[in-house]
Amino acid sequence: MPLSRIQATRMTNNLAAILFFSTIIAISSAQTSTPIDRIGVNYGKLGSNLPTPFHSIELIKSMKASMVKLYDADPETLKLLVGTDLHVSIMVRNEDIVALAANETLANQWVHENVFAYYPTTMIRYIMVGNEVYSNHNIEQWDSLVLVMQHIRNTLHAHDIHNIKVGTPLAMDILGSTFPPSNGTFRIDTLTTIVPLLQFLNRTGSYFFLDVYPYFPWSSNPDTIDLNFTLFKGNITYVDPTSNLTYTNLLDQMLDSVYFAMSKLGFSNIPIFIAETGWPNQGDLDQPGANEYNAATYNRNLIKKIVADPPIGTPARPGTILPTFLFSLFNENLKDGPKTERYWGLLKPDGTPVYPIDLTGNQTVFGPLKEPTNNHGYKGKLWCVVDKLANTTQLGPALRNTCSLLNGTCESALGPGKHCYEPVSVVWHASYAFNAYWAKFRNCGEPCYFGGLASLTTRNPSLGSSGVKIRIID
Numbered sequence: 309m310p311l312s313r314i315q316a317t318r319m320t321n322n323l324a325a326i327l328f329f330s331t332i333i334a335i336s337s338a339q340t341s342t343p344i345d346r347i348g349v350n351y352g353k354l355g356s357n358l359p360t361p362f363h364s365i366e367l368i369k370s371m372k373a374s375m376v377k378l379y380d381a382d383p384e385t386l387k388l389l390v391g392t393d394l395h396v397s398i399m400v401r402n403e404d405i406v407a408l409a410a411n412e413t414l415a416n417q418w419v420h421e422n423v424f425a426y427y428p429t430t431m432i433r434y435i436m437v438g439n440e441v442y443s444n445h446n447i448e449q450w451d452s453l454v455l456v457m458q459h460i461r462n463t464l465h466a467h468d469i470h471n472i473k474v475g476t477p478l479a480m481d482i483l484g485s486t487f488p489p490s491n492g493t494f495r496i497d498t499l500t501t502i503v504p505l506l507q508f509l510n511r512t513g514s515y516f517f518l519d520v521y522p523y524f525p526w527s528s529n530p531d532t533i534d535l536n537f538t539l540f541k542g543n544i545t546y547v548d549p550t551s552n553l554t555y556t557n558l559l560d561q562m563l564d565s566v567y568f569a570m571s572k573l574g575f576s577n578i579p580i581f582i583a584e585t586g587w588p589n590q591g592d593l594d595q596p597g598a599n600e601y602n603a604a605t606y607n608r609n610l611i612k613k614i615v616a617d618p619p620i621g622t623p624a625r626p627g628t629i630l631p632t633f634l635f636s637l638f639n640e641n642l643k644d645g646p647k648t649e650r651y652w653g654l655l656k657p658d659g660t661p662v663y664p665i666d667l668t669g670n671q672t673v674f675g676p677l678k679e680p681t682n683n684h685g686y687k688g689k690l691w692c693v694v695d696k697l698a699n700t701t702q703l704g705p706a707l708r709n710t711c712s713l714l715n716g717t718c719e720s721a722l723g724p725g726k727h728c729y730e731p732v733s734v735v736w737h738a739s740y741a742f743n744a745y746w747a748k749f750r751n752c753g754e755p756c757y758f759g760g761l762a763s764l765t766t767r768n769p770s771l772g773s774s775g776v777k778i779r780i781i782d
């Protein structure tokens with residue numbers, strides 16, 4: 309799943325926000341249309357080059373999303389959302405969970421500051437307590453989760469507010485087994501805390517918020533899982549031998565594995581709300597299938613499924629509505645990890661679409677897209693070297709840091725007189741160190757990124773531009 313997207317709260321120009329605030333009320337009171345209330349976007353802000361919140365919200369409205377999910381409760385953004393007809397989801401940060409559980413007054417105060425200050429003119433409808441809390445092994449947070457949810461709900465009820473659901477988005481790693489779907493079960497280590505969570509969701513009529521990415525199981529097994537099945541295409545079906553249910557796509561399998569896991573614990577009526585899903589539009593050379601064609605195909609076909617009337621649901625829960633937040637609004641360049649992490653966006657940072665898409669599902673015919681060329685990933689040899697655009701002043705510290713993790717590898721190759729000492733250049737030496745580190749740990753999922761200083765190449769860097777071997781990298 310996408311790596312953590314903890315959002316830095318950015319307070320920029322409050323005055324501007326207040327000015328725009330009054331303009332928006334004027335504009336939106338004239339609006340009457342209500343978009344279908346099923347498709348929203350995740351508004352992540354981990355980019356150095358993203359539009360302002362004001363411009364971003366204008367973009368979200370022009371895309372006709374009906375909901376927006378924030379990874380925080382940023383005051384500027386919540387003020388700008390006043391008077392729009394967007395349903396809004398806000399989030400309690402993971403690092404605040406333990407404190408809010410321990411002190412109900414503090415939780416109460418959180419709701420006053422982050423909900424009541426904007427509600428009801430900002431249509432806050434969901435409060436997410438934490439983000440993928442079970443994906444970190446922080447038992448204190450697991451133990452505190454339901455208590456915070458309970459405190460927040462008590463505060464809402466004390467103020468007679470009944471149209472805000474309290475939940476927590478969880479990733480698929482909450483399950484210990486997912487296949488076949490009928491075999492879905494929760495991870496054993498989560499059971500003592502997942503049961504009270506399910507009780508809360510069931511009792512309060514909330515949703516099981518799920519971050520679900522068919523891209524991940526497919527891209528780890530592109531030779532065994534059919535790509536068309538993953539993209540809601542083609543005519544492949546799979547019959548679960550235990551339930552006899554027939555599956556036509558991977559998303560339904562993943563959703564049903566969660567439904568089966570809940571049913572096994574006695575909860576057969578908690579609906580799933582897709583808190584994140586999507587497909588990356590670019591990736592590293594060795595990452596299969598991350599391209600605009602597949603991203604457009606996945607998201608368009610997903611929207612078609614979600615907005616269908618009557619609702620389609622899944623084989624185990626036919627006919628149920630699956631409200632969905634697409635991930636993500638923008639490509640976000642400040643995210644670490646493999647290249648796909650920075651390319652989940654529907655929009656480029658300049659606000660233009662990566663590919664045409666209609667979030668209402670009304671438009672179903674689009675112009676042709678470039679056929680994908682990387683559905684299998686590059687299978688030849690790759691090297692991890694200093695990127696052309698790397699900031700060279702950061703290379704020295706990165707070189708020292710990487711070498712310190714390599715137990716003498718650098719010293720025995722890059723030291724004076726050693727076989728890779730020449731040419732004496734921080735770029736060449738850093739390329740040596742990055743490649744050595746990546747080669748050692750790539751099987752453990754280490755990406756070739758080094759904070760943006762490195763990228764993969766198919767060209768053997770040991771050969772100089774003249775083709776002469778310069779022995780910089782083994």
Ligand SMILES: *[C@@H]1O[C@H](CO)[C@@H](O)[C@H](O)[C@H]1NC(C)=O
Nearest residue numbers: 410411412413414415417418
């Ligand atoms: C709980 O939080 C409130 C509000 O921030 C604070 O005034 C109070 O001292 C806290 N109580 C404890 C026991 O920390």
Ligand SMILES: *[C@@H]1O[C@H](CO)[C@@H](O)[C@H](O)[C@H]1NC(C)=O
Nearest residue numbers: 484485486487488491492493
């Ligand atoms: C069900 O899941 C368990 C645990 O992961 C696994 O051992 C078992 O093989 C699975 N059953 C089937 C039929 O795949």
Ligand SMILES: *[C@@H]1O[C@H](CO)[C@@H](O)[C@H](O)[C@H]1NC(C)=O
Nearest residue numbers: 534535536537541542543544
């Ligand atoms: C996927 O579906 C397309 C048609 O949509 C078809 O041309 C292609 O052969 C299919 N690929 C596989 C591997 O089934």
Ligand SMILES: *[C@@H]1O[C@H](CO)[C@@H](O)[C@H](O)[C@H]1NC(C)=O
Nearest residue numbers: 534536537541542543544545
């Ligand atoms: C379904 O797939 C089979 C085998 O790949 C192919 O022969 C058949 O034409 C496909 N049918 C449709 C409707 O795409």
Ligand SMILES: *[C@@H]1O[C@H](CO)[C@@H](O)[C@H](O)[C@H]1NC(C)=O
Nearest residue numbers: 490547548549550551552553
């Ligand atoms: C699944 O189908 C098989 C064969 O038709 C049948 O024997 C079995 O009872 C069915 N199982 C379920 C759970 O419906």
Ligand SMILES: *[C@@H]1O[C@H](CO)[C@@H](O)[C@H](O)[C@H]1NC(C)=O
Nearest residue numbers: 507510511573574575576577
């Ligand atoms: C779920 O909630 C319903 C309605 O409140 C209740 O009847 C049922 O017993 C609950 N299920 C569980 C397993 O707690």
Ligand SMILES: *[C@@H]1O[C@H](CO)[C@@H](O)[C@H](O)[C@H]1NC(C)=O
Nearest residue numbers: 341372666668669670671672
């Ligand atoms: C849906 O699409 C049709 C044809 O493209 C268009 O005339 C109509 O205005 C659209 N409806 C909405 C609600 O966008």
Ligand SMILES: *[C@@H]1O[C@H](CO)[C@@H](O)[C@H](O)[C@H]1NC(C)=O
Nearest residue numbers: 697698699700701702703705
């Ligand atoms: C390069 O990195 C240095 C040190 O982190 C920083 O001060 C400088 O602004 C960066 N230059 C560019 C063009 O990003």
Ligand SMILES: *[C@@H]1O[C@H](CO)[C@@H](O)[C@H](O)[C@H]1NC(C)=O
Nearest residue numbers: 712713714715716717745748
């Ligand atoms: C460095 O050495 C330590 C202790 O021998 C070992 O645990 C660690 O895995 C080594 N690291 C590398 C990159 O080889």
